[in-house]
Amino acid sequence: MRDQAEALRMKLLEQQGQLGKAVAIVSGKGGVGKSNFCMNFALQLAKQQKKVVIMDMDIGMGNIHILIGESASYNLGDYLKGERSLEDVVLSAPYGMDYIAGGSGMSSVLEWTDSMFERLIIAFDELLKDYDYLLFDMGAGATNWSLDLLMSIDDVIVITTAEPTAITDAYSMMKYIHLKDDAKQYYLICNRVLSKQEGEETTSRLQLAMQRFLEKDIQVLGTMPEDLAVRQAVREQVPFSVSYPNAAVTKALRLIVLRFLEEPQIEVAQQPTTFLRKLRNIFSKGRD
Numbered sequence: 001m002r003d004q005a006e007a008l009r010m011k012l013l014e015q016q017g018q019l020g021k022a023v024a025i026v027s028g029k030g031g032v033g034k035s036n037f038c039m040n041f042a043l044q045l046a047k048q049q050k051k052v053v054i055m056d057m058d059i060g061m062g063n064i065h066i067l068i069g070e071s072a073s074y075n076l077g078d079y080l081k082g083e084r085s086l087e088d089v090v091l092s093a094p095y096g097m098d099y100i101a102g103g104s105g106m107s108s109v110l111e112w113t114d115s116m117f118e119r120l121i122i123a124f125d126e127l128l129k130d131y132d133y134l135l136f137d138m139g140a141g142a143t144n145w146s147l148d149l150l151m152s153i154d155d156v157i158v159i160t161t162a163e164p165t166a167i168t169d170a171y172s173m174m175k176y177i178h179l180k181d182d183a184k185q186y187y188l189i190c191n192r193v194l195s196k197q198e199g200e201e202t203t204s205r206l207q208l209a210m211q212r213f214l215e216k217d218i219q220v221l222g223t224m225p226e227d228l229a230v231r232q233a234v235r236e237q238v239p240f241s242v243s244y245p246n247a248a249v250t251k252a253l254r255l256i257v258l259r260f261l262e263e264p265q266i267e268v269a270q271q272p273t274t275f276l277r278k279l280r281n282i283f284s285k286g287r288d
Helices: 002-015 034-047 076-080 114-130 144-152 164-180 196-214 228-236 248-262 271-287
Strands: 021-027 052-056 098-100 133-137 155-160 185-193 219-225
Touching (some): 034 052, 034 133, 076 114, 114 133, 114 271, 144 164, 144 271, 164 196
Parallel strands (some): 021 155, 052 098
């Protein structure tokens, strides 16, 4: 009866358009500026009157709080182990969005208990009711854990640079996910470009590869230039879009956010329960 009542409540929330959207932000390799993008992307979504929370899913290596000069009192691990409530670990940034710090010091995901997985799904359920966007800042590369989570999320933002290794790894990441779930929707961004042409050539190359070899269309959101403002902002521990609102990289980011919001997306009324159902099924099979 409890499950039926919960399903009915979720159905009602869907019909009222009150459920948020889960979006994963990934990269094939480290060093492409993924977490920095995620933080500033969230802040610009907030400026568009969207309620956003970031979940730092880089288990043991989370750094979202460092980028904004905050000290995270509690993290995801504290919640999963039952030591803190979800309200305790959802932290407010001083720039208009919330976040949950990564589980520094957490055990390997392989050592998680059944209750940890259950608490994780409960957290996602509650967050989707409270926020317009739940952004998953995934760890660099692919692990069994991150791929299981990505199998549940319908929209994936892929960050690459123009470096050959970054392009290859970005393609490999999308290919791997696509072969397991060909319904995924991908958004592509080329970061740290030296010229607009370099960025467009990189995104076109990945677009063509996905179309030619996998018959999959991906949406290009744009490119972001190499900008000293980013490096300076990291040192200052203040998001670059806050410290340097007129920098070229911030202007490029604003356009990316507007394109993302304008893109046709999976209907909100269908996506959240699909996400939670897929996640529960995947984790249940993994624990059998």
